[in-house]
Amino acid sequence: MRLCNLWPGQARADRILTWTAGCLAAVVALALLGLALVDWNLARGPIGGFASARLHRTVVLDGPLRVHLWSLKPWATAENIRIGDPAWAGPDQTATVQRLTVQIELLSLLRGQIVLLRLEADQPVIRLRRDALGRATWDFSGGVAPKRPFRMPPIRHFQISDGRLQIVDAARHLRFDGAISAAERPGEPNRRFEMAGDGRLNGEPFHLALTGGPLLNVSADHPYPFEAHVRAGATQVDALGVVPKPFDMARFSLDLSAQGPDLADLYDLTRVALPNTPPYRLTGHLERRDRLYAITGLAGRVGDSDLAGQLSVETGRARPLLKADLVSRSLDFDDLATLFGGAPARGRGETVSAAQAAVGRRMAAERRLLPDTTLNVEKIRSLDAEVTFRADSIHAPNLPLRSGAVRIGLDRGLLNVDPLSLQLAQGRVAGSAQLDARGAVPVTTVDLRLTGARLEQLIPIQGRPLTGAVLSRVRLSGEGDSVHRAAAHAHGEILVVSPGGEIREAFAELLGVNVTRGLGLLWSKDQGVVPIRCAVADFRAVNGQLSANQIVFDTGPVLATGSGRIDLDRERIDFRIQGRSKQPRLVRALAPITVRGSILSPKIGVETGKVVAQGGISVLLAAVATPLAAVLPFLDPGLAKDAACGALIAEAQGRGAPVR
Structure with a gap:
């Protein structure tokens, strides 16, 4: 009975729904008809x-x-x-x-x-x-940055x-x-x-x-x-x-190849500030994922060096963020010169662009080592970066380099190279560098340590007349928008220490300008050696002038001391080394050894003023006394004493030299 009573109400509900749907359909139809007409x-x-x-x-x-x-x-x-x-x-x-x-x-x-x-x-x-x-x-955003591409x-x-x-x-x-x-x-x-x-x-x-x-x-x-x-x-x-x-x-992928005279030229195409390089030829696979551009399988050559790895650029930030992990199996060391505004070697078989060759010719004509190319600080400020680079082997004919690695960070115009590591055939260079381009004038700072190196590796002379350990500490900082201008305003210090070694006796005697014994040993081809008790060179830099606080080279028979300076602005050196014998010597010329000229090609000579004076005194004594008296100015009583090597090395260690 109840079931029968429900049906009339259900029918009324169905009729209401039917009428409502019909009305809505009619309204929509009329609206569409109106829109159509x-x-x-x-x-x-x-x-x-x-x-x-x-x-x-x-x-x-x-x-x-x-x-x-x-x-x-x-x-x-x-x-x-x-x-x-x-x-x-x-x-x-x-x-x-x-x-x-x-x-x-x-x-x-x-x-x-x-x-x-x-x-x-x-x-x-x-x-x-x-x-x-x-x-x-x-830009249709009206000044509001879009949340997604x-x-x-x-x-x-x-x-x-x-x-x-x-x-x-x-x-x-x-x-x-x-x-x-x-x-x-x-x-x-x-x-x-x-x-x-x-x-x-x-x-x-x-x-x-x-x-x-x-x-x-x-x-x-x-x-x-x-x-x-x-x-x-x-x-x-x-x-x-x-x-x-x-x-x-916002998402695509492509295989690309690129070649040109300098990777920095890609800035106008990509708005990513890449470093100056020699001519390059590279391939890789690029993928865009929203605001991230990633290149994998990067491979090719930059100059005479191979390059491989991966990199990415994240956009949509205040500055793009470049991340890269790169490796070179064989790095030609002179290719790095372009990073600092210089030029690679220009000999036969070297890879160099026309513009870089012109820079190299100009620097050679001016006899310059430090490039003067102006740094583009706006490009540095336009990018953030996290880069690691490793060179499994390094080709450097004039340097005993074997491999290297570096980590580079760039954040709002502050570039940090830390750590920097170079492996030598024997020894290692380690440290850090910084370029602060946030101010009106960039400031460059370097802090490097040389440890475990050998004199015979750094000063390769045929026959190895000089052997021994050598270590160094370099701390310099200077303002300037090029390598040369930063060096020309450098402040800091350089310490070089050799705690011991050996030198061919003939060279040690000639260091004291002991004519008879030194030349005699050379003519007899004597290969005997004497100890190097210690060698210390201490330089202070003030406004680009590296002045020697002390230069001491103490061998068994001779103590040599020196003075002088290096002008980083004019790139010239002027040193004077005076050797004094520790034993009596006959026919010794009181003539200091000089090293002067450009940093690239200094000339070694003998200061002739004292030799002439010494000869004049000899002539005078021969005239007023006996002929034997003419020999007296050339006699050396051998009063020089050993240098306080322990104190010198301890002082160098206290000032940061990596002495063990």
Whole structure:
């Protein structure tokens, strides 16, 4: 009975739902019918106003507007579209389109996904500008940084007819004018997407050619292939890649190859400040994942050195962050000269660009060791970096280097090289360096220790007349925007210590200008050696002048002391070494040894003033006394004493020399 009583109420509810659904359907049908019959040209103003508010610039629809909504695949066509520049750029146009047709898939839209079934642009002209302050006409954010990169929705049918792209970028010193096309023609094979044009990049000729697969029946589930070829002066970049989900340009991958005279030239293309290098040829696999660009499988040559590893650049920060882990199996040491504004060796078989060869010729003509190329501090301040580099072997004909490793950190203009390690055939150089480019004038600081090295390795003389341990500590700091200018204002100290060793006796005697015994040992080819008790050289640097506080070279038969200085600005040296015998010697000339001239090619000589005076005294004594008296000025009673080697070495150790 109760069950029978429920049925009438249920029937009334069903009738109410049926009437409600019918009414809603009628309203929707009437709305759609109204939209289908409405004159959409009356909506051009509101649509332009809405687009202007979203794009933060004036958008005008000057031509007819046709809309077809009564479909699961609605479409719209607008003609004579003008998109203005932002207010700061003046009254020019960012883009004009003769006709634009857009068709979407309604069912995908109801699922929250935008799928463009058709996007056709006739005679689009896009003019992009960026000023020296970094303001860009393609920035539609209105000053609010987007949370994620722009992603284009999937496009099934994409057609561009007679398009042009013009770019004037003051920040990159780029001017470009190119043609764009991707059109389908009846009875012809589907044409690929093509964009090609020419211009100037940083004063050099620039050419870009970008091609892709046909833009017909593009599927979001199938990667879209493309290739790009860039020529900027002598720099050449070629790439072959895919967009995994067309056209989500926040994710793509490509195999690339690049070659050119200097990696630093890629700055205007990439906005990543890379160091100066010799000519390079590199390959690798690049992937973009949102704001991260990662290169794996990096391989090739830079100058006469091989290079391999991986690196990444994270954008979307105040400054891009470069991370790299690099290794060279065989490093040609002179290739590193370009890092400091110098030039690699220019001999036969060396790899060097024309500009670097010119720098090398100029430095050779000026007899300079320290390069004077101005450091671009703005590039250093534009990037953060975390880099490790390892050289498994080092080719350096004039230095006993074997391998090396370094870790580099760059944060807001402060570059730290710590630790730095160089392995010698015997011994090791370890320490750190810093370049502070945060202020008006960069400040360079180095702190290096030499341990476990050998004199015979650092001063390779045939026959090994000089052997023994040697260690050193270098602490220098100077202001300047080049290596030379920083050295010319350097302050600090240099300590060199040899706690013991051996020297060929003939050379020890000649160090004291003991003519008879020294020459006699040389002529007899005597290979006898005497001990080096100790050797200490202590320099203080003030405003680029390295002055010797003391120079002591104590051997068994001779104690030599010296004085002098190194002018880092003029790159000249002036030393005077006076040897004194510890034993009586006959026919000894009181002539200090001198080392003078440029750092690159000093000349060793004998100070003749005292020799002439010594000879004059001899002549005078012969005239007023006996002929035997003429020999007296050349006699040395041998009153020199041993140096206090223990105290000297202890003092050097207390001041930071790595003495054990």
